[in-house]
Amino acid sequence: MPEVSTHPLLDVLLAGGARAERMTASRVLPARTARHADWPDWADATVVQGYRKLGVERPWTHQALAADLVHQGRHTALATSTGSGKSLAFWLPALSDVRTAAASATLDPGNISSARARPTTLYLSPTKALAADQLSALERLLDAAGTRDVRVATCDGDTSREQRTWVRDHADVVLTNPDFLHYSLLPNHRRWSRLLKGLRYVVIDEGHAYRGVFGAHVSHVLRRLTRLVERYGGSAPTFVVASATTAEPAAGAARLIGVAPDDVTAVTQDASPSGRRTVVLWQPPEIASWRPAPVGDAEVGPLSRDRSSDVPISMQRADLTEPDPWAVGSQGPADDPEVDAVATEAPPEHPRRSATAEVADLLADLAASGARSLAFTRSRRGAESVAQQARDHLRHAPDAAGRIAAYRGGYLPEERRELEQALRTGDLLGLATTNALELGVDISGLDAVLIAGWPGTRMSLWQQAGRAGRAGADGLVAFVAREDPLDTYLVTHPEAVFDAPLEATVFDPANPHVLAPHLCAAAQEAPLRSEDLAAFGDPAHVRGILDVLVARGALRRRSSGWYWTHHQPATGLTDLRGAGGTPVRVVEHGTGRMLGTVDAASADGQVHDGAVYVHQGTTYVVTHLDLADHTAVVQRRRLDYGTWSRSVMSVAIEGWDDDEPRAEVDDTGHDLVTRQWGPVTWGLGPVEVTSQVVSYQRRRIPDMQVLGTEQLELPEHTLGTVAVWWSVPEFVLRAADISAEQAPGALHAAEHAAIGLLPLLATCDRWDLGGVSTELHPDTGEATVFVYDAYPGGAGFAERAYDLGATWLRATRDAIAACPCADGCPACVQSPKCGSYNAPLDKDAAVRLLDAVLAHDPGVTHPAA
Template sequence: MHRAEPTPADHPLLDVLTAHGARADRLTHVRTLPARTGEHSDWPAWADPGLVAGYRALGVERPWRHQVEAADALHQDRHVALATSTGSGKSLGFWLPALTAVRAGRDLPASDAGRIETVGRRSTVLYLSPTKALAADQHGALTRLLDAAGARDVRAATCDGDTPAEERRWIVEHADVVLTNPDFLHFALLPAHRRWGRLLRGLRHVVVDEGHAYRGVFGAHVSLVLRRLARLVEHHGGRPPTIVVASATSADPAASAARLIGVPVDRVTAVTRDSSPSGRRTVALWQPPEIASAGLERSGAGDVDPAADPWALPDPLDPTAHEADQVLTVRGAADHPRRSATAEVADLLADLAAHGARTLAFTRSRRGAESVAQQTRDHLRPVDPALVGRIAAYRGGYLPEERRELEQALRTGELLGLATTNALELGVDISGLDAVLVAGWPGTRMSLWQQAGRAGRAGADGLVAFVAREDPLDTYLVTHPEAVFDAPLEATVFDPANPYVLAPQLCAAAQEVALRGEDLDRFGDRGQVREVLDVLVARGLLRRRPSGWYWTHAQPAASMADLRGSGGQPVRVVEATTGRLLGTVDAGSADGQVHDGAVYVHQGVTFVVDRLDLADHVALVVRRDVDHATWSREVMEIALAEAGDPAHPAPEGSPPARGREWGPVTWGLGPVEVTSQVVSFQRRRVPDMQVLDTEPLELPERTLGTTAVWWSVPDHVLRAAGVDADAAPGALHAAEHAAIGILPLLATCDRWDLGGVSTDLHPDTGEATVFVYDAYPGGAGFAERGYEQGERWLRAVRDAVAACPCPDGCPACVQSPKCGNDNSPLDKAGAVRVLDAVLSHAPVGT
C-alpha cells in the first residue's frame, strides 16, 4: 500500500469516500494530478466571421492553441490526428475549418443550385462517430453554434438507421453536414452512392470522432470503409477529402490515424499538446475489503450484492466491446474473497449522492449498471427518499429516446448519480460532474483517462476512484500504481489486411463500382489484396473480367461484413403481453443473456425470458418478480486450422502458422477453430447466491475461426517441475486464466477480447498446451502481441500469481469470470511451477 491516509491537499470528496477515515484502509494509492492553465491563440484570419461571432456568443472569446493548430492544418488540406484530453474542445478544431469551407459557397444563387455546372461547388462535411448518441450530441452542439452565428445557410442533419425515409430524402438532396456512424456509411450510404452523389462530389472534410474506439476488427473494418468512401468521392468527380481523426490521447496518434485512413504517416499532422485549462484531479486506487463469510457481503443491511455481475461484460453499445457468455464463480471459492466492485461502488455512489455530488459510476456490464443503480437507490431510500429518483442506470440496449432523456437529466442536474456502462465513455458532452467511479479496469489506460476526464471538466477540480474487481489485472494495478500513472498509453491495434475483414470489404467495394487494377493499392499491399481477390473469384463471390472485378449477385455485398463483430442482427427484447420493445441484445451474447428462462433487468424491473427465437431475432419476456438471477454455462474446444485439413480448414487467405522453440517448449501462432455452445444455466438465489437448480439448454454450436498464440510443454518438463499427471490439468488451467488476465497489459484489449483453452494433452500438438485466442473472427492482433512478447508476458503472469497472498487461488489471481468449467480444476502453486519451468527455457535476451 502506497498511502491510505488522505492529506489536506486531497479533494474534499475523498473524505466522503473514506467515510471520514473508516474506509481509509481500502485506499491503496492516491495521486493528485496538478491543474493546468490554458493557452489561447487568436482566431485564424481565414475563419468565417459569422462563425467566429457565433463562438464568441457562446462564450468562446478566443480559442485554445491546439484548436487553432488543428484548424489551420485542416484548412490547408492536411490530414490531422487531434489527440487531446476529454473536454479540451476538440470539436472547434474541426468544425471551424469545415463550416468555413461550407459557407465559402453560400453565395451561390438559389436559381443556380440545380444546374449541372454548379453542382459540387459547395463543400460538404461528413461526421462519423462510433455511436448514435455521440452523433446526436454533436448535432445539438452544432445547431447551437449555427443559431448563434446566424448561419441559416448551413444545413446540418443526423442520418442513421433510425432516420425516417422522408427525412432521409431531404438530407440526400439538401444537407451540407451529415452526422452519422460507420455502420450507416457501410450499409446504406456507400451502397447507394449514386443517390448521395451531391454530398460525395462536394465532400471536402471527413471527421472521424473518438478515433481510439476504432481498434480490433471494428477498426480494421472502418479503415477499409473510409478507403471505399475516398474512392467513391473521386468516382463522383470530387477531390480526396481531408480527414481529421479526433481521439483521446494515445500512443503515436499520427501513425494510428494514418493507418486508419490509409495514407503515409508523413501526410498526417499530429496535434497532441493540450492547451486547454484543467482543474486539479485527485485519483484514488481502491481495493474492496475482504468479506467475512462466503457468498455474503458484510457492511450492514442492503450491502449484499443482489444479482450483481462483479466481473463484467463490456457494453455492446461500445463498438470496441464484445460480450462473452460467462459462468460466475460462487463466492467463497477463495479463502479470502473480497467484496465485489459493484457492491462497493454502489456504497460510494450513494454516499456521494447524499453529499450532493454529481457522479458517474462506470461499470463493466449491463447487469452491473442495473445492479449499481438499484443498490444505490436501496441505500438512499432510508436516508432521503427524494434522492431515490435522482439515481438511474444507462447502458446499451436502451431505446434511443431513453438514452437521450437520461443524458439530458444528467446535464441539468436532475440526476445526481448515473451508473453507466462504457457507453458514456465517449464524447457525449456531459460536464460539471464532481466525481467519477470506475468499477473494474476498463480495458486500457486510454479508456480509464477518458472516463476519468468526465470529472472536473471545464477547469473544475474532480475526484476519480478506480475500484478493483477480483481479477489478476485489477489487483496488480491497484497495488502497482506506476502501471496506471506512469506507463505509456497503449497503441491502437487493428489490421486492415485481416482477410476476414478485407474479403467482404472488397466485395462491397466491387458492388459499388467495379474494382480496377489501380484501386488495389488503396486497400493495402497489392500482392495481399490480389491474393484475396483470387480467393473471392475462386469461391464465386466476384467475377474477373479484363476490365476488373465485379459483384454479380442480387444480394447486397455489404451484408457480408459485420463491422462490430457482433455476430449478426441484434436480438430484440419484447414484452410478450404488450408487444412493447424494451431494448436489444447483440447477437453474439444472446445465447448466454436472453436464453429461455433467463432473468432480464431493465431500470430495476425484472423480466423472465419466455422464449428466445433466434430465427426471428426476438426474445419474448414476461414481467415477473423473482428471488433469483441466472448464469449460463458454455462448453468449448479448439483445433489448429491448417491448409489441407478438411476437418479444421484454415480461413481463406489467413497467414500460415509460425512458431519458435524455447528448448523443449514450443511456441505457436496461427489460425484456430474455436467451437462453443451454451449448454445450461443456473438459477441462483439472491442475495446469498445459493444455487437453486441447473437447467439444460438446446442452443446451436457457434464456430469462430480466429488467431491464437499457444505454448506446448512436453511431459518430461512438467514432471521435472513437480507437476504430475493429476496436477497438470489444474496447473495449466490456472496459468491460462492468469495469462488472459495479464495480456491486456501488453496489448490494447481487455480480457473480454480474449478467450483461452488449456489441456494436458492436445490432439494437434501432442503435448500439454495453453491457448489464448482473439475473440474476433480472423483475429485482431492481440494473440500476435502475446507471441511477440512471450517472455515479458509470461514473466508478468508468473509474478502476478506468485505475489497474490491467497493460498490456493482466487479471482485476484487464477480464477476467471468467464470460465466454462466453473473454475475447476485450478492449481495455483502448480501454475507457478509450470510458468517457472517454461521461463527457465526462455532464450537469453528475449
C-alpha cells in the first residue's frame, strides 16, 4: 500500500479539503538516511578543516568514492540527486592538489623540479549564474579553511581585459562556460599556456544539459581542449561529469568527452540524507465561462524560443513555448511564430482555470503560511504574472506580499544574484521563475515547489522537483496541469509521471554538420595531423569530412597535415547554442536605466512598439523598438491591460519546380531531391521557415476583453534549414476514408508522432526538430508533412529521415496503433512542444493516413489483387 503523506503543507494546498478534488494523484518518495565515510588520506588537511567549519564533519560515501576516483585520474560520472553535495567530490581533489604543489614549492624553493607547472582545474557550467554560484561557494570554503594560496576566478565574456589577464597568469581554478572555451580560450591557447600545461581536472557540471546539437558541439570543444592539453602537458586531463538526473551516466559522459564507455566510472548510489518528498498531481477546477481555443498545425521549432543568454539551447525547455494564453501578462497562442493559422473552435465542454492563475493562488497560500517556495512557469511573462497575482492575493498581508518576486532570463546579473541570495536567507518566501533556476544554483531549505505545466521532459520535472526539501528536510511538489491534452493525460495517468524512466541524453558527435566547423577550428588552433583524427571520431569518417573541406577551400592539405589559411577566425563558422543575434536592451525613458534584456529572436513579439513590458510587477509601455541599435525604450505606466502579439509563419521549399520536381542544388550546397512512392512524393532539401509579427491586441485585465488591435510593420525572420517532407494527393486521403474535416488532425497527429520517433533513427533530440503539417501546401499543391532541423543550415537529421523513410514511417505508424489510449496521448501523438496546444489531433485517422502512405512503399511486395 502506498505511503500516505502527512506533509503539513499539503493541507495548505488542499485548503483544509476545499480543494481536495483538484489533487488527482500523489506519491510519497521515501526518506533516505545518510551514509558517511572517512576523509581520504590524500585530502589536504586545511581543505578538510574548511569543510568541517562549514558543517561537513564527514563526507557522504558517494562523495568520498567519487573524490577518490577523480584523485586517481579516473574519468568519473557523478549522477546523484539535487542537493547531494556533488561539488565536494571534485573540489576536494582539485584543491588538495593545488595545496600540495604549493607546499612542495615552498618547502624546496631551490629544487628545480619544484618549478613544475602548478596543477590547474577548469570548471565548465552551462550558465554564468551557476559559475558565479560555484565561485561564491569556493570562496566561502577557502575563507573557512583560512588559506590564501589557492587562486580561483570566473572568466567569461563579461570579464574585463585586466581581470582576464590576471586569470591567465595566476588562477589555479578557472570557472567558465563552453562558449568562452570555444570563442576565446582555445583560439588564444598560447596566452593560456600556463593553465593548459598544468590542467589536471576538467569539471563539467549539469552534464544532462549537453544534449542535442548543443551537446554535439560541446563534445567537440572538449576534444579540441584535450588535444591542446596533450600538446602542452603531455597527458590528458581527468574529466568529471556531474548531473543530478540522467539516464546511462557513464555512456553519456564518455560520448561527451570522447572516450570509451569503459574509461568512465559512474557513481550513482546517493548517500546523502533526504526527507520524504510528497509529489502531487493537480488539475485546476472547471469554470463556468469559456474562451476560444487555438487551432494550428505546427510543432515548434527554433523561431519561437524564448531564449536567455544565460541559459543553453540544449537546456531552455521550460521557457520555450506554450505560455498560458489566458493568464495575466502572458502571451497568447497567436504569438507562436510557428503557427501560421490561428482560428477558433467550439467552446470546450468543461473549460478549466488556467495553470498560471492556480499556481499564483497556491504560491500565495504557501507564503502566507510561512513556507519558502519556488513556482516554475513556462514563460518569462508567466513568471511575472504568477508573482504579481500572488502579491495581489496577499494585499491583506503586506509583509508576505513584499516577499514574493519573479526570476527569469533577461534580468541583469546583479539583480539575479540578489534574488538568489534573498531566497537562500529567507528574505523571500516565494519566487516565480522560468527554468533559469532549474540548474544547480545552490538554494537549499525550500519547503515546496510548484510546476505550472509539463516542463517537457521527465529530467526537467525531477530537476525542478529536486529543489523541494533539500538539506534532508521533507518537501512538497505539485505539478499543476494546463488545459491541454498532454497535461490532462499526465495528471490522470500518474504512472506516466512516476514510473516511466528518464530520457537519454542524446547527441551525435559524428554529425558532419557539427563536426566540420570544429575540424576547421582545431586546424586553426594547431595543424591537424593524421594521428589527431581519432580524437574526433572514426578516422575514416573524419578524413572524409576533411576531404570535403579541402575541396570547398575551407582547409588546405599539406604533407604535414591540414591547415586553416583564412584570415577570419574559424570559430565563427558555428554557433554552439544556435541562439544568434544581439540581445535587445530594455531601457527606461528619462532615466536611461537598463531594466534587462530580451533575446533577439523574441524581441519582435515581446518589446514591439506599444507592447506592455512587466518587470517585478511594475508595468511599462514600449515607446520605441530600435532593432538597428538593439534597444527598446520603455515608459513606466499604471495600466489595466496587457498586450498579445500575433505572428504568421510560412515554409517555402527552395529550388522547387512545380511542374517537374527534380534533383538540383541550391547556392548553399544542399541538394534538393525527391522520389516517388506511386502518388506519394518524398522530398529532402533546403527550406525557409519565415516568421513575422504582424499585429498585437490590447486586452483588459482580468476579463481579457479585447480593447483594440494594432498593426505592426516589423521585419520577417527567416530560418534557412533542411527539411524532409512527404506529400499526399487528395484522392489518397479520400481512399483512406479521411474526410476534409479529418485531414488536419490526421496530418498533425502523424507529424507529432514522426518527430517523436525520429530520434530513434537519427541520434538527435526531439528538441532539435521542428515540424509543420498542412492540408494544402503552396509548393507541393498537396497535403504535406514537414520535419525540419531546428538549426540554421541544417544538422543532418532530415537527411537521415529521408534515407530511412520507410523504416521511420512504419515505426511511427506502429507506435500510434500500439498505444492503448483512445484518442491520443503523450506516448503517441501529443507533443510537449506543440505550438497549437495539441489541437486538432485525430489518432485513428493518422493510422489510416500512414497505412495509405506505406501501402505505396516500393520496397514492399504487395500481394496480387
